[in-house]
Amino acid sequence: MINLAYKDIQHTFSKFVITAMGVGMLLGIVLIMIGVYRGMVEDAKVLLNDVNADVWVVQQYTLGPFAESSRLYQDLQDSIKVIEGVDKAAALTFQGMQLFDKQGHAVRVYTVGYDPRGDFQIIPDSALIEGRVLRESHYEMVVTDKTGFALGEKIKVGRNIFTVVGITQGTVSSGGDPIVYVSLKDAQIMQFSYSNPRIRNDRARGLESKDSQLVNVVVATLKPGYAADQVAQKMERWKHLTVYSQAEQIQILSKNVIERSSKQIGLFTLILVLVSSIIIGLIIYTMTLEKIKEISIMKLIGIPNFLITKMIIQETILLGLIAFVFGNLFAQLIYSNFPKRVLLEWPDSFTLLAVIIVTSFLSSLIGVYKVLKADPAQAIGG
C-alpha cells in the first residue's frame, strides 16, 4: 500500500521540516520554562545543603534567614555551642548586594559571611574550582564563577578593597543569585555598620550602636544520638529564639520562596503548551485545506476515508515528533546562556513528548473533520 503521509512529506520536505522547526522552537521554550523551574527549585536548596547544619537558629517568630529577615547577636553562637547535644555552631550573615566590575557594570550577588577560622567550612570542596577558601579575617573574597570576577581581581566595596582569592562553581542563593563569600567581620561591616555622620548623629542622641555585633543566623550541628527537634525545643525555651531543623528550613523555602514562583512558571508553561497546541492545530488545518482539492478528488474516485485520515493523523504526529526533537536540540543549545540555572531533565522532556503526541492527535482531528466534511461533488467545481 502507498503511504500517503510519507509521499506528501517527501514532496514538500523542506516546508515540512521548517514548519516542524518553528513548532520545535516553541517547544524548546516550553522545555526551557520547565528547566527554569527545576533550576529554581534546585538553586533554592544549594546554600542550605552547602551549609549542611542540623539546626538553624533565627530571630524569634521569624521565618529567617531566607524567607524573612532575622537578626541575632553574634555571641549567641557561644551560648548555643554549650547546649547539650550541640557539636559545632557558627554565626552567619546573608545579604543581597550589588558589586561593580571593572567596566562599572552592576553585578547582583548574594553575600555570605562566615568566620574563616570558625567551626563551619561552608564552601564545599567540590564547589571550589580555582584558588582557595577564605583564610584572613579581612578583605578576602571567594566568588562564584557566574559573577565574572577573576582570581586576584580587586573589588571595591564601600571604602574597602577586596581581593578575589577563590572561585566556586554552582554556588547560588535561594533566589539563584551568585554567591560571594566574605569573612564574618567584613560582612557585618557591610550589612550593619553605618556611615560616620550617622554614627555621630546616633551618639548625639545618646544611642550607642552595637549593630556590628549582629548576625542573621546561628547554625549548629548535633552530636550523634541527639534529635534536632529536642535540642531545638530546649534552645527555644531558654533563649527566646526560633529554631528550625534543616528539613523545616527546606520546607519554609519551598513554601514561601518556591511555591508562588512555581505557580507563576507553571501557569506560563501551561499557556505555552496551549499556544503550541493551537499552533499545531492551525498548521494541520491549513495543511489539510491546502490539500482539500486532492482530498475531495480521492473521495470522489472512491478512496476510503481511513486512508485519507490516516495520512492527516500520521503527518500531524510526525510533525509533533520532529518538532519535539528540534525543541530538545534548541533547548540544549541555548539553556546555558540563561543567567540563572536552567535544569533540563529527560523525564520532563518525555512528559512533554506525551503531551505533544496527545495534543497533535487531537489537533489532527480538526483535519480529519475537514476530510470527512469535504464534499466530493465540490471537487470538480471551478
Added chain:
Amino acid sequence: MDNISIKVENLEKTFGEGESRVEVIKGASFEVNKGELVALIAPSGAGKSTLLMMIGCVLEPTSGKIWLGEELVYDKKWLTKDARKIRREKLGFIFQAHYLIPFLNVLDNVSLLPLTSSEKEEVVRDRSKDILRFLGLGEKFNAKPSELSGGQNQRVAIARALANQPQIILADEPTAALDIERAHSVVKMLKEVTKTQGVSIIMVTHDERLLGYCDKILKIVAGKVETSHVTEGEVV
C-alpha cells in the same frame, strides 16, 4: 438487460428552494450499452455535469431511477449506504483538469485506488504499468504530475480511471483543455478502451469534430435527454 450498462429512468434534479429553485434535469431517461462510447452534449449550464455526477453516485438526484449494470442503485433514494464503494468498484472518472495527486508519481497515482482493494499489490502494479504503456506513458512511471505536459497528465488521468477495471467511465469534458490533435488522440484512446475492454464511456464534449468517434449521442434539451445514433462515423 444483459447488454445494458447504464439505465436512467425519469431522473430529476432540482437545486435550491423557493425563489432560488432551479429545475436542471426534468425527467431524463436513456440507456447506455456495454462497450459504447457515448457523447453527452448540450450548451453550457444545461446540466451535463449534474447528470454525470448523479450517474456517478456523487450527487443525489431529486427523483427517478438509476441502474449501473444489473444493480438498481437509486430509486427515489440511494439503495446503498456506501456510494463510495460503488464508485470504487464500478466507476472511473475523468475531468477537464487531470486532478492527479501532486505528491504521488504517475504509477502511484494510477495504482492508488485499486491498491485499496483485496487485489495483490504486484497484480495491481503490473496492470497499472500495462495501462500506462498502452497510453504511451511507459517511460514516465516515476514522474510527478508537475513534470508532465497537459496532454500527458490527461492520459495519466485516463489510466487512473481504467486502473480499477471499471465497467463505466464518466468523462466530463476530458479534452477541453487540450489542443485538437491531442483531443483526437485522447478520444481515440477512449474509443479503443471501449472496444478492447468492453467499458462504457459517457463523455461530455463541446467539440463536434469528436462526435464521429462515438456510438451514440445524448443531448440535453429542456432538461430531458434525447438519444441519437451514429453510424459509420456520421452523426444521424
